[in-house]
Amino acid sequence: MKLTFIRKTAQSQVNNCPSLYRTDRDTFIVQGWRVSDPEALAQLDIPAHETAVEVPADVLAEIAKAL
DSSP states (O other): OOEEEEEEOTTOSSSOOSEEEEETTSOEEEEOEEOOOHHHHHTSOOOTTOOOEEOOHHHHHHHHHHO
16 A cells, blocks of 8 residues: 655644545545543444544645545
């Protein structure tokens, strides 16, 4: 799978997190902060092979521009 970097959050000063990438499979990869808040996780139905990440709105806004 080939990734194309789209954007990192404006809140990132040092590294590329959270970030958004487009794949050559017509999908997106979102790199974000792992959700560990028990109350938030209790509201999700996450299978064992998946996880939830949190990203700032400025990163997700780039999806509309990338399509």
